Amino acid sequence: MIGEEGYEEEKDKKSVADACSALGIEHEVWVDEKYFIDDRDLKLESPEHLPDVFTTYRKLNEPLKERPRPTRPRPLDGSLPKPIEASQIPSQSDPFEIPTSSEAFEAALLRPIEKDIPEVAPVDESTSAHPFRGGEDHALDRLYYLIKSGNASQYKSSRNGLLGVDYSTKLSGYLAQGCITARQIHEELLHFETGSDQKYAETDGYGEGENEGTQAIRFELLWRDYMRLCTRKFQAKLFYRSGFRNDHSHKWKTGCAVDKDTGLPSQSSEAVSATMKRVLEGTTGQSLIDASSRELIHTGYTSNRARQNVASFLAKHLNIDWRYGAEWYEFMLVDYDVNSNWSNWQYVAGVGNDPRGEARIFNPVKQAFDYDKDGAYVRCWVPEIRKIEKLENLFQPWTTPTEDWERFGLTGLALAEDPVKKINFSVEGKPKSSRRPFVRKRGQGRGDPSSSTNPKSTPSEDAKSSNDKPHVPNGTSSVEVEVDEDPGEPPAYVAMEGQEEDNKVGDGNRHIPK
Numbered sequence: 001m002i003g004e005e006g007y008e009e010e011k012d013k014k015s016v017a018d019a020c021s022a023l024g025i026e027h028e029v030w031v032d033e034k035y036f037i038d039d040r041d042l043k044l045e046s047p048e049h050l051p052d053v054f055t056t057y058r059k060l061n062e063p064l065k066e067r068p069r070p071t072r073p074r075p076l077d078g079s080l081p082k083p084i085e086a087s088q089i090p091s092q093s094d095p096f097e098i099p100t101s102s103e104a105f106e107a108a109l110l111r112p113i114e115k116d117i118p119e120v121a122p123v124d125e126s127t128s129a130h131p132f133r134g135g136e137d138h139a140l141d142r143l144y145y146l147i148k149s150g151n152a153s154q155y156k157s158s159r160n161g162l163l164g165v166d167y168s169t170k171l172s173g174y175l176a177q178g179c180i181t182a183r184q185i186h187e188e189l190l191h192f193e194t195g196s197d198q199k200y201a202e203t204d205g206y207g208e209g210e211n212e213g214t215q216a217i218r219f220e221l222l223w224r225d226y227m228r229l230c231t232r233k234f235q236a237k238l239f240y241r242s243g244f245r246n247d248h249s250h251k252w253k254t255g256c257a258v259d260k261d262t263g264l265p266s267q268s269s270e271a272v273s274a275t276m277k278r279v280l281e282g283t284t285g286q287s288l289i290d291a292s293s294r295e296l297i298h299t300g301y302t303s304n305r306a307r308q309n310v311a312s313f314l315a316k317h318l319n320i321d322w323r324y325g326a327e328w329y330e331f332m333l334v335d336y337d338v339n340s341n342w343s344n345w346q347y348v349a350g351v352g353n354d355p356r357g358e359a360r361i362f363n364p365v366k367q368a369f370d371y372d373k374d375g376a377y378v379r380c381w382v383p384e385i386r387k388i389e390k391l392e393n394l395f396q397p398w399t400t401p402t403e404d405w406e407r408f409g410l411t412g413l414a415l416a417e418d419p420v421k422k423i424n425f426s427v428e429g430k431p432k433s434s435r436r437p438f439v440r441k442r443g444q445g446r447g448d449p450s451s452s453t454n455p456k457s458t459p460s461e462d463a464k465s466s467n468d469k470p471h472v473p474n475g476t477s478s479v480e481v482e483v484d485e486d487p488g489e490p491p492a493y494v495a496m497e498g499q500e501e502d503n504k505v506g507d508g509n510r511h512i513p514k
């Protein structure tokens, strides 16, 4: 077996080892070589010594390009055992069956999730669709292309893109499925940097050493290692609502029938489940979030920038137990990786390794203005609102002036009529519009359509702003948004032991009670 970090995987490993030993079968655990820095070269005495802040860990390992071990040569001499023939697979009894074609195999893989995937409006273009075709050859082709095209060298400035195939590497799926290793990526970058592979000779920067882009790719690959080592350090806390930080201060909303904090029946469970469903199917009315959820449903992939926004919106604007989101991603991502997914969700939810924890809140409207400058991403994935002309209305359809609703096809759309969250957002240099449309929510009587006198919002106000706070539309934002570049100083973490049982996810199988 290959060594794994996961708490349950560890238990599985032990069970297999015990069974082997009882049967007198040799059992061996191989060192997992797919990470950037080999476990045997870690400068850590034990998992407890892993710094709680990524930057500290990174500094321990710089310069990163000197840390990976060389890859093993590809066994092209026929020494690998042949794959087994279909005829060697034992027949299966009902309800199990062995698919006999790749289509049938894919259909079988999708069957368990198909019933749960929300139906979303079809898209007629999917330029951002992750062109994922599995296997090492495709992974290597992608890697060669990235370097040859110069995209790898541009990576530092392009990686926060949302739409398109080349702004980031799109290697995570291949890494997660084991088609390629972080070391292979590093080594190929080295060939370019050192000028030792003629196929890159025409590319700018050939033979000129590490550049900003190639360095940033290594930096991200180290994040992947770091997330895995956090799992090793914190073990089952990966799945605890209070996270690595053991932070019980947050009052999370859950869809559970019983409130885990009070032990009383939860009044809000139905409402929370309904809101959660809106987030997952992409009808919240926060268009950046909706575009990301739809992209995920259509392609199994969404960008890092979009993921951060979805996670922040769910955890910090809606205050919903972040694990609902983590579990949904587990279900949907083509690059699902237990460590990277759950640790990233914790990080964004403020209970993991983000030293700024609670203080970092993304404003999805500001983020849309910053990263979807012409609205192309939202228009690509949320076809119902494509016709909306002004960006401020596109990013929050409920702000569209009433007279335009019919023209843009907004009437009857929950994302416009009944957004799960309205975020106060203002523009500098434009008059504060008072044309906020008055939309009555289903089942509500007539309300007061008065407009906002609060043109600016701060992250904390955003977090608090709710549906009864109207907004002021238009233009670029005066909202301060926390960004993720520099993790800063480590927080004083509290002791991690003594995790309460009620904080565990579901039945121990990582499933959150619905």
Ligand SMILES: Cc1cc2nc3c(=O)[nH]c(=O)nc-3n(C[C@H](O)[C@H](O)[C@H](O)COP(=O)(O)OP(=O)(O)OC[C@H]3O[C@@H](n4cnc5c(N)ncnc54)[C@H](O)[C@@H]3O)c2cc1C
Binding pocket: 159, 168, 169, 170, 171, 172, 173, 175, 176, 217, 220, 221, 223, 224, 225, 227, 302, 303, 304, 305, 307, 308, 311, 329, 333, 335, 336, 337, 338, 340, 341, 342, 344, 345, 348
């Ligand atoms: C809420 C949330 C959930 C996530 N879930 C996953 C997941 O299940 N699997 C996964 O591989 N990544 C996950 N990520 C990290 C990151 O979003 C993806 O790795 C990235 O978007 C994949 O696209 P890419 O290959 O083009 O990445 P690039 O931007 O090109 O990065 C290069 C590689 O670095 C690694 N990497 C980059 N950022 C991170 C990160 N924050 N954490 C760990 N590794 C990173 C990945 O292996 C990636 O392929 C998650 C991030 C968030 C915020």
